[in-house]
Amino acid sequence: MKIFVDSAKLDEIEEAYSCGVLDGVTTNPSLIKKAVDSLKAKGENIDMTGYIKKILTAAKGTPVSLEVAEFTHRGMIEQGKRLFDMFNPVANNVYIKIPINTSFEGEKGKEFEGLKAIAALSKEEIPVNCTLVFTPEQALMAAKAGAKFVSPFAGRIDDYIRSMNSISFGKSDYFPAEGLVRDGEMLENNGIVSGIDLVVQIVEIFEVHDLATEVLAASIRNARQTREAALAGADIATLPFTVIKDLFIHYKTQEGMKSFIQDIVPEYRDAIS
Ligand code: E4P
Numbered sequence: 001m002k003i004f005v006d007s008a009k010l011d012e013i014e015e016a017y018s019c020g021v022l023d024g025v026t027t028n029p030s031l032i033k034k035a036v037d038s039l040k041a042k043g044e045n046i047d048m049t050g051y052i053k054k055i056l057t058a059a060k061g062t063p064v065s066l067e068v069a070e071f072t073h074r075g076m077i078e079q080g081k082r083l084f085d086m087f088n089p090v091a092n093n094v095y096i097k098i099p100i101n102t103s104f105e106g107e108k109g110k111e112f113e114g115l116k117a118i119a120a121l122s123k124e125e126i127p128v129n130c131t132l133v134f135t136p137e138q139a140l141m142a143a144k145a146g147a148k149f150v151s152p153f154a155g156r157i158d159d160y161i162r163s164m165n166s167i168s169f170g171k172s173d174y175f176p177a178e179g180l181v182r183d184g185e186m187l188e189n190n191g192i193v194s195g196i197d198l199v200v201q202i203v204e205i206f207e208v209h210d211l212a213t214e215v216l217a218a219s220i221r222n223a224r225q226t227r228e229a230a231l232a233g234a235d236i237a238t239l240p241f242t243v244i245k246d247l248f249i250h251y252k253t254q255e256g257m258k259s260f261i262q263d264i265v266p267e268y269r270d271a272i273s
C-alpha cells in the first residue's frame with residue numbers, strides 16, 4: 001500500500017518525505033487554510049503560487065492532489081485545467097481533486113457536475129482524484145468516468161455513524177472496522193458499518209469489475225485504521241503527519257531500545273565504532 005501525507009504544510013511534507021518511503025501528498029482547501037493560518041501566525045508573507053510549487057518539488061515526483069474550488073462542471077473543468085497547466089510543469093505530478101457531487105444539502109440538479117468534470121479532465125489525460133466519496137456507488141461512477149484515484153473518507157463515515165447515534169468521540173479515536181453494536185443492533189449508514197467497510201466494499205467492486213482506478217483511503221485518523229486500510233486492500237492511504245509518526249510507536253520498541261543502550265559494553269562499542 002502506498003502512503004501519502006495528508007497535509008499542505010511544507011515543513012510536515014518535507015519531514016514526512018525524509019523518512020524515505022512516502023508516495024504522494026493530498027491537499028484540500030481546509031488543509032491549505034491550516035497551512036496558510038500557521039504561516040500567518042508566524043508573520044510570514046504568503047505567495048500561494050510559489051508555496052504550492054515548493055510542495056510539488058518536495059514531493060519528489062510523486063502525486064500531489066490539488067482540489068478545485070468551483071461547483072459547476074464548467075467551473076471545475078476550467079479551474080482543473082488551469083491548475084494542471086500552471087503547476088504540472090513544475091514536477092509532472094499534479095492530480096486534480098474533484099468532488100463526486102457538488103450539490104449542497106441535497107439541492108437538485110447538480111448531481112452530475114462532479115462526474116462531468118471527472119470525465120472531461122480524464123479525457124484530456126489530466127489525472128483526477130475523485131474526492132468526498134461516501135458510498136461504493138459513488139466510487140463506481142467515478143471510476144467509470146476515468147478517475148485515477150477515488151478517495152473514500154473513512155474517518156468521516158465513522159464520525160457520521162457515531163454522531164447519528166449520539167456517541168461522543170475524539171477525532172483520532174479508533175472505530176472498529178467490523179462496526180459497532182448498540183442495543184443488539186449493528187450501527188450503519190446506508191449499509192456501511194465503518195469507514196474501513198466502505199474501503200472494503202469499493203476494493204471488492206473494483207476487483208470484481210476489473211477497474212484500474214486506485215482506491216485511496218482518505219480521512220484516516222489513527223495507525224490502527226491505517227493497518228485496516230492495508231488489510232482491506234486499499235492501494236493508497238493518505239495520512240495526517242501525526243498518524244505517520246504514530247505508525248512507528250510501540251511501548252516495547254522504546255523499552256527495548258533503552259535496555260539495549262544500557263547493555264552496550266565498552267568492548268562492543270569499541271569494536272563497532
Ligand atoms: C484527503 O484527500 C481528504 O481531503 C482528507 O483525508 C480528509 O480528512 P479529514 O476527514 O480528516 O478532514
